[in-house]
Amino acid sequence: MGKIFKFEKDVDTDQIIASQYLLFPTIDEMKTHTFESLDSEFASTVKPGDFVVADENFGCGSSREQAPSVLKALGVKAVIAKSFARIFYRNSINIGMPVIVSKELHEAVSAGDEMELDLEKGVITANGKEFQCTKLPAKMQEILDQGGLIASLNKEE
Amino acid sequence: MGQTVIEKIIGNKVGHAVKPGDIVTVPVDWCMVDDIMAPFCIKKFEEMGFTKVWDPDRVVLIYDHFLPATQIDDSRHFREADAFADKYGIKNIHRTDGICHQLMTEAGYVKPGDISFGTDSHTVTYGCVGAFATGIGYTEMAGILGTGELWIKVPESIKVEIEGALPANVTSKDVILSVIGDLTASGATYQTLEFCGSTVDNMSVASRMTMSNMAVEAGAKCGVFAPDEKTCEYCGIPYTEKEEALHADADAVYSRVLHYNAEELVPVVACPSLVDNIKPVSEVAGTKVDQVFLGSCTNGRLEDLQAAAKILKGHTIAPFLKMIVTPASRKVYRAALADGTLEILADAGCVITTPGCGLCCGRGGGILSDNEVVVATNNRNFLGRMGTSKVKIYLASPKTAAMTALTGVITEA
Numbered sequence: 001m002g003k004i005f006k007f008e009k010d011v012d013t014d015q016i017i018a019s020q021y022l023l024f025p026t027i028d029e030m031k032t033h034t035f036e037s038l039d040s041e042f043a044s045t046v047k048p049g050d051f052v053v054a055d056e057n058f059g060c061g062s063s064r065e066q067a068p069s070v071l072k073a074l075g076v077k078a079v080i081a082k083s084f085a086r087i088f089y090r091n092s093i094n095i096g097m098p099v100i101v102s103k104e105l106h107e108a109v110s111a112g113d114e115m116e117l118d119l120e121k122g123v124i125t126a127n128g129k130e131f132q133c134t135k136l137p138a139k140m141q142e143i144l145d146q147g148g149l150i151a152s153l154n155k156e157e
Numbered sequence: 158m159g160q161t162v163i164e165k166i167i168g169n170k171v172g173h174a175v176k177p178g179d180i181v182t183v184p185v186d187w188c189m190v191d192d193i194m195a196p197f198c199i200k201k202f203e204e205m206g207f208t209k210v211w212d213p214d215r216v217v218l219i220y221d222h223f224l225p226a227t228q229i230d231d232s233r234h235f236r237e238a239d240a241f242a243d244k245y246g247i248k249n250i251h252r253t254d255g256i257c258h259q260l261m262t263e264a265g266y267v268k269p270g271d272i273s274f275g276t277d278s279h280t281v282t283y284g285c286v287g288a289f290a291t292g293i294g295y296t297e298m299a300g301i302l303g304t305g306e307l308w309i310k311v312p313e314s315i316k317v318e319i320e321g322a323l324p325a326n327v328t329s330k331d332v333i334l335s336v337i338g339d340l341t342a343s344g345a346t347y348q349t350l351e352f353c354g355s356t357v358d359n360m361s362v363a364s365r366m367t368m369s370n371m372a373v374e375a376g377a378k379c380g381v382f383a384p385d386e387k388t389c390e391y392c393g394i395p396y397t398e399k400e401e402a403l404h405a406d407a408d409a410v411y412s413r414v415l416h417y418n419a420e421e422l423v424p425v426v427a428c429p430s431l432v433d434n435i436k437p438v439s440e441v442a443g444t445k446v447d448q449v450f451l452g453s454c455t456n457g458r459l460e461d462l463q464a465a466a467k468i469l470k471g472h473t474i475a476p477f478l479k480m481i482v483t484p485a486s487r488k489v490y491r492a493a494l495a496d497g498t499l500e501i502l503a504d505a506g507c508v509i510t511t512p513g514c515g516l517c518c519g520r521g522g523g524i525l526s527d528n529e530v531v532v533a534t535n536n537r538n539f540l541g542r543m544g545t546s547k548v549k550i551y552l553a554s555p556k557t558a559a560m561t562a563l564t565g566v567i568t569e570a
Contacts, residue, residue, distance in 0.1 A: 010342050010431060014539040019519050022193055023223075023230050037546040057343035060376060061539060063278040065197065065294030085376055086347050087278055091294035139180050139308055149296050153205050153303070 002049040002077055004126070005042060006111040007035075011054055012061035013088065017070050019062075031070040048075025051115055055081065055106050059088025068092040068099075078117055080105050080124065080133070093140045096148030100124075101134040159406030161314040162381050163349040166289045166403060170272055177313040177412075182306050185215065187266050189275035190298060191257050192220040195238035198276060198295035198302070202241075207303035210245040216302065217249040217266055218242055219257035222514045227521060255486025255512035258282040258370065258454035261290075262362075263486055268392050269384035269400050274301060279454050279536065281377065284369035285362055286392055287384030287403050292373065312378045313412040314349040315340070316405075319356035321419035326570040328464070329364035330456055330534065330554035332356070332417070333371045334425045338435030339415065346376030348412060351405065356419040357382060362391040363458040370455045371536050374432040424569050426532070427552035430540045438557055438569040446530045446551075449474075449562040450543075452483030452510075453517040453535035456555050459492050461534065465559035466498045468570065469505040475565030480507045481523045483515040505562075519543050532561045 014037075021033045035042040052058075052071060058081035059067060068091050071079065078098040092099040098119060105124060108131070109115065115126035124131040136144065146152040158176075160168065168175045170183050190198055195218065210216060218238050223231040235252070242250055251260055258279050261267050269287035274280065276298050283290035293307070301307050317336055336350070350372045357365060365382050372380025382388070383404040389396040424438040451457070451465050462484065474480050482502050484490040490512050493499045499509055508522070515521035517535040525531055525544035530551070533543070538550035553561070556570035 012537075012539045014537075014542055018541050019193075023228055023234075025196070025230070025233070037541045057346065057376060060342055061278065061537065063276060063280075063292035063294055064194075065296060083343060083346060085343070086378055087292050087294065090297065094294060094296045137180060137310065149300055150201065150204050153300055 001114045001116050002051050003047065004051050004053050004109050004111060004113045004115055005046060006109065007038065007052065007054040007058070009055035010057045010060055011038070013059055013064050013067040014061055016059065016067040017064065022064065022066055027066065027069045027073045030066055031073045034070045034074060043074060046074050046076065049077050050075065051117070052076055052079045053081070053106055053109060054079065056083045058084050060085035063087045065091040065095065068095055068097050072097040082106055093136070093144050094149040096144060098144065102131050105131050158410065159408030161349065161405050161409045161411065162287065162351050162383050162403055163289055163312060163314055163379060166270055166272070167311055169270060175311045177311050179311040180308060181311060182308045183272050184306050185274060185301050186271040187261065187273040188216045188298060188301055189257055189261055189273065189280060190216065190218050191222055191275070191277050192224065192234045192238065193222045194276035194295045195241070196234055198298050199237060199241045201296045201299035202302050205299055205303055210247065210302050211305035213246040213248065216247050217261065218247060219251045219260055220253070221256045222518050222520060224253060224513045225511060253487070255489070256454045256457065256514055259457070259485040262286050262392070263488060265393060268394060269388060270403055274298065274307060278373045279370055281373045281379050282366055282370040282454055284372065284379045284381035285366040286388050287382060287400065289379055289381070291378050310347070312347055312349045314351045315345055316411040316414045317350055317352050318414065319352070319354040319417040319419055321356055323356060323419045323422060326424050326556055327422050328554040328556055329360055329367045331422060331425050333368040334427055334435050334552065335417070335422055336415065337371060337375045337433050338425070340375040342374065342431060342433040343376045345372065348377055350375065350377045350380040352380065352382050358385065361460060362387055363460050366458070367455055374536060424554060424557050426557065426567070427538055429549040429551065430538055432538060432552065438553070438567060441551070441567050442569060444530060444567040446478060446532050446561055446566060448478060448523060448525060448529065448531045449480040449558050450516045450523060450531060450533035450535065451480065451555055451558050452485065452515055454485060455536040456534035457483055457485030457489065459489050461555040462489070462493045462498045462502065464555045466501040468556065468559040469563060470501045472505055472563055474506045474562040478562060478565050479523065480562040481510060481516060482507045483510045484512045486512050516543055532558050532567060534558050
């Protein structure tokens with residue numbers, strides 16, 4: 001079980017990690033500033049295994065891979081949104097962080113609720129209810145299964 | 158079945174007809190890596206175990222976000238990218254020439270029909286010459302540097318047809334802002350915006366760049382114009398059947414069609430803090446402004462500077478207001494210097510900076526503080542983009558920006 005951190009629609013990559021922190025040499029140095037402008041407590045309260053649940057168009061804006069990377073580095077198990085911006089979506093899969101489309105979950109849960117995710121079955125359990133997740137395209141599932149693009153490319157060679 | 162522009166570009170590259178939803182692996186003509194992402198991309202390239210770059214002549218490194226360096230650690234990015242270029246034989250490096258998205262077509266790299274990827278979301282700009290171009294993350298870019306290819310899903314296309322003559326105070330910036338307002342910030346996610354109609358046929362390539370550039374603000378994967386004679390002249394190539402063949406078929410299939418009558422369009426702004434929060438300038442007129450920014454890969458070209466100079470000639474900007482002008486490239490800077498545009502802007506009281514991303518990415522001079530208002534010609538008004546998260550950013554055309562600088566309050570040109 002993990003705790004839910006809830007966000008609204010059109011969360012952009014500047015809000016996930018602002019551009020002034022991109023000059024830090026490592027993701028670990030950046031991660032304490034995650035969601036700083038939206039929720040200054042996020043980085044200090046999120047625990048490994050917790051979830052980010054959002055409305056439409058999560059991760060819009062810049063191509064910065066640092067956005068999914070700081071979430072992964074903080075231990076966020078998956079981001080579940082009604083829809084994702086395309087670059088954020090690809091970047092997440094490439095670094096091996098699950099991004100899951102669910103049209104229903106956002107309305108059915110509140111911040112601080114607990115949920116569970118069965119990635120293999122594609123089922124989310126929260127507040128005693130089950131929610132089906134949308135499947136990834138086969139090519140993306142393959143990359144995610146191998147733990148991201150680096151592992152995937154190393155395997156091909 | 159007829160094909161859209163983007164289906165033709167991708168189909169030509171993979172050697173067979175494609176349709177939306179197909180997953181195909183495409184060969185890459187151009188890779189653009191900018192200074193922010195270079196160190197991360199290089200690290201991933203090494204982790205992947207590659208020993209050579211697939212084709213060093215197809216890779217372009219551009220330093221623009223951090224130039225000139227304003228933070229202690231910025232120059233590390235230049236040093237690491239320089240060392241990578243040395244080691245792998247990359248010769249296309251632009252260290253002080255301007256913004257990556259201006260240079261990729263201006264310096265003669267991307268041509269009609271090409272496929273390009275860049276480590277920045279505004280890579281979509283190159284759609285202005287009839288190319289497929291989109292932004293990716295640095296891990297994916299590292300993969301291309303090693304392999305020369307990338308898998309993509311063939312996008313559906315939304316046709317945006319604009320007919321007629323634009324009113325004198327309406328620019329291509331107002332057109333694309335209006336389109337984004339109608340589509341919303343996610344209305345074109347995973348899709349292509351294909352622009353056509355007599356209005357865009359009559360536009361300069363520079364004006365088209367503004368529209369391609371902002372396609373991503375509606376979530377689009379690319380924003381494309383079929384190449385015409387103007388495109389080819391800009392690219393320094395002859396217009397042949399090859400370019401003509403990239404035009405959409407009459408029976409091409411679109412997920413959606415938007416029609417605009419150019420005569421009905423008005424000057425608009427994107428109000429804080431969402432790009433799709435579009436209002437006519439007349440609705441927010443009178444709002445007091447602390448700073449105006451004219452520049453960026455959206456609107457930092459010669460015609461943009463000239464449009465502002467035409468309004469500011471012989472006048473001085475409002476005394477309490479700062480106006481920052483950042484040409485998109487050295488070529489633009491020199492041209493604006495040669496034709497007297499920069500002199501007019503300087504006389505009017507503008508701060509003219511070196512070419513680069515500057516204030517658009519919250520760097521360079523001009524950072525704002527709580528409750529200050531900026532009218533800017535760039536592409537994003539996200540919270541915290543130009544200083545604190547309480548700065549109010551209005552996105553506008555160069556004409557609206559210049560008129561606003563003159564009066565000190567948001568003013569229709």
